[in-house]
Amino acid sequence: MIDNPYSTAVLAWYERNARDLPWRADGASPWSVLVSEVMLQQTPVVRVLPAWEAWMRRWPTPADLAAEPSGEAVRMWNRLGYPRRALNLHACARTITERHGGEVPDDHAELLALPGIGAYTAAAVASFAYGQRHAVLDTNVRRVLARAVTGVQYPPKAATRGETALAEELLPENAPTAVRWSVAVMELGALVCTARSPACADCPIADRCAWRAAGYPAYDGPPRRGQRYAGTDRQVRGRLLAVLRASPGPVDKPALDAVWDDPVQRERALDALIADGLVDPLDDGRYALPG
DNA sequence: AACACGTGGGA
DNA sequence: TTCCCAAGTGT
Structure with a gap:
């Protein structure tokens, strides 16, 4: 069964090229998945890896973290950046312990209600920790769809309704397949269809890529000015x-x-x-x- | 709907 | 050196 014009090739590519990340392991708990997703918000995988290992070793369950003062979470966060995420995780742990019986909720709306859990993270946890079918729209997926489907170099600065609709339209019907598709597209964006120098020679869907077919037109939207840091x-x-x-x-x-x-x-x-x-x-x- | 919110690595 | 970017969220 073909779910969308890209799924067969992308799923096969993922089969051979997926990174062996610990939060993708078979036994990974929902809590460990949630922790990884929060740490990965705006922070590269290579820097998250050791922080996640240390965090999970110290606080294997939400109750373990909930028993600590929030300052310990901030200290443990070290230099991952955006330290309020540590506070969010601590607040998540308290809420999960007090209101969800110590189990990370599997309901999308309940996940979304947790502090620091937005549209992306709620969909990611429901998908990757619980095997549910949700459109997972992160920066990697947005870039892949912008190029392969829409034919432009970069997606808009903020996610649009159209992007969400497209992601839902492409999502395979079968839940386990949808989950596989979501993580596979993310991986493709992270490893091949990268922001600066996409490795189109290694891309499983290069032959169906609208951006490539159009001759790689350069981004023509408004200048995306980066945020300055020094002195702020x-x-x-x-x-x-x-x-x-x-x-x-x-x-x-x-x-x-x-x-x-x-x-x-x-x-x-x-x-x-x-x-x-x-x-x-x-x-x-x-x-x-x-x- | 912009803008604030950390940090470090690669080009 | 400077600039861009990295599995976003809240206001």
């Missing part, structure tokens, strides 16, 4: 949190003041971290990771 509040927040993570206990204000010259920006960043729940201001004037 984000950089200051990063430095502040690095000091807290490196210290086994609370730190004095001067230790934090030392990371950035501009006091206005420094205070603004610290206040924001406190508001976000990533830093705890103690009564004695010192600061700590949240308890």
Whole structure:
């Protein structure tokens, strides 16, 4: 049975080229899949691998993490980036423990209600942890579909209804096949149909690729300006949190003041971290990771 | 609907 | 060096 014009070739390619990632192993728990998906939000696989191993070794179940203060999750997060994801995971663990009997929910809507779990992650966990049929639309899938089907170099900056409709239309009917298709397209985007230099010679669907057929027209949309980092509040927040993570206990204000010259920006960043729940201001004037 | 939100590696 | 990008989410 042919589900879409690409499925046979893509599934066969995945069969031979899938990476051996631990969260794809047969025995991988739903919790371990959820943790991997959150860590992989905007963070490359190679950097997630060791962090995931350490995290799962320390907190094999949601209850294990729920029993700890949130600051331990932030500390364990180390330099993965976007540390509020650590807070989200901790909050997920508490909710799962208190309201879902300690089991990661298998219902898409319940997953979506968890903190830090959006459209992509809910679909990914329902698919990869529970074998359900959902359109999984991440940056890899969006790029592959933009090229192979739509014939353009890059998808729009934000996912559109049209992209979601297309992904659902291409999704195989049979649930296990749909799951396989989803992970296979993601893998194709990650390994072959990459953003900068796609390896079209290795692509199983190059002969049906609309972008290739059109002669690889260059992206012509509005300039996609990257976000600057140096000098931003984000950089200051990063430095502040690095000091807290490196210290086994609370730190004095001067230790934090030392990371950035501009006091206005420094205070603004610290206040924001406190508001976000990533830093705890103690009564004695010192600061700590949240308890 | 833009924008904020970390970090590091490759070209 | 600078810029782009990496399994996004929340506001």
